[in-house]
Every structure is written in structure tokens, then in C-alpha cells.
Amino acid sequence: xxxxxxxxxxxxxxxxxxxxxxxxxxxxxxxxxxxxxxxxxxxxxxxxxxxxxxxxxxxxxxxxxxxxxxxxxxxxxxxxxxxxxxxxxxxxxxxxxxxxxxxxxxxxxxxxxxxxxxxxxxxxxxxxx
Numbered sequence: 001x002x003x004x005x006x007x008x009x010x011x012x013x014x015x016x017x018x019x020x021x022x023x024x025x026x027x028x029x030x031x032x033x034x035x036x037x038x039x040x041x042x043x044x045x046x047x048x049x050x051x052x053x054x055x056x057x058x059x060x061x062x063x064x065x066x067x068x069x070x071x072x073x074x075x076x077x078x079x080x081x082x083x084x085x086x087x088x089x090x091x092x093x094x095x096x097x098x099x100x101x102x103x104x105x106x107x108x109x110x111x112x113x114x115x116x117x118x119x120x121x122x123x124x125x126x127x128x129x
Contacts, residue, residue, distance in 0.1 A: 005042075006078065007051040009058070010118045013038045016052050019117040022095050024088075025050070048080055073119025085110050085126035 010016045017027060017038070025043040032038070039057040043050050082088055089102050089112050099121065100113040111125040 003049070005049040005051055007053055008118070008120065009055050010052050011055055012117075013041055013052055013054050015117055017041050017043065019096075020045075020050065020052075022092055023122075073121075077113075077121045077123055079123050079125060082124050082126055085112070085124060088124060 020043050021027075023045065025045040025048075027035070027041055028044050028049070029042040030038045031040040038054075040051065040053045043052070086102065092114070093101075097115040098112065099115055100111070100123075102110060102112045104110050105125075108128045109125045110128075111123055113121060113123040116122055
């Protein structure tokens with residue numbers, strides 16, 4: 001295996017793209033390519049890649065994946081390793097919903113946790129060298 005790129009289902013893709021831009025992600029690709037009426041987008045920040053797809057696009061496809069939940073959020077926590085966690089936290093803390101502020105864990109990581117605009121939980125962590 002070489003990489004993992006979650007495909008996260010959302011209701012409003014433009015709102016999601018704008019939210020992840022706050023976190024420093026850039027848009028790598030969209031469908032359609034014009035970016036106006038997106039049903040799918042790939043975003044990247046460093047080595048982290050997320051794909052976002054509208055729930056509505058599932059209903060329009062021939063293989064509508066009935067096992068995919070049609071609600072935002074879920075029992076999923078995305079754990080993202082970063083460098084300079086304090087700078088990231090300071091840059092975004094007033095622009096996002098912070099669930100847990102910066103804290104040092106018993107296993108030596110410094111972490112904080114936020115809620116994205118689709119009710120997914122994101123934990124950012126910096127591990128001691």
C-alpha cells in the first residue's frame with residue numbers, strides 16, 4: 001500500500017472546499033472541472049489528500065452505494081499529523097469549532113480537535129521527535 005485518500009460524503013461541496021481552504025488545503029481537481037457545479041473535489045495539504053463527494057451525486061449514479069450513510073458526519077475521526085501545531089492552532093482557532101484545545105497527551109503528542117463544517121471530527125497532532 002502506498003497511500004490513503006478518504007472519499008468523504010458531504011451535502012454542500014462549495015462550503016466544504018472553502019472550509020478546508022481555511023485549514024491550508026488547496027483544490028487539486030474537481031468534477032466538473034469548471035468548479036462551479038462541483039459534485040466531487042480533491043484537496044491536498046502536504047502529504048494529506050481528501051476527496052469530497054456530494055451525497056446527491058450518489059443518488060444520481062447507477063451504482064448508488066446503498067451502504068453509504070446519507071447524513072453528515074459520523075463515527076469517524078480523521079487523525080492528521082502536522083508540524084508546527086501551535087502555529088496552525090493559532091491561525092485557525094477563531095475560524096473553526098474547536099472541540100479540544102491544544103493539549104499534551106500521555107503518549108507524547110501535542111493535539112487539538114475541531115469539528116468540520118459537515119460534523120466530521122479532525123484531530124491534528126504533532127509528535128515529539
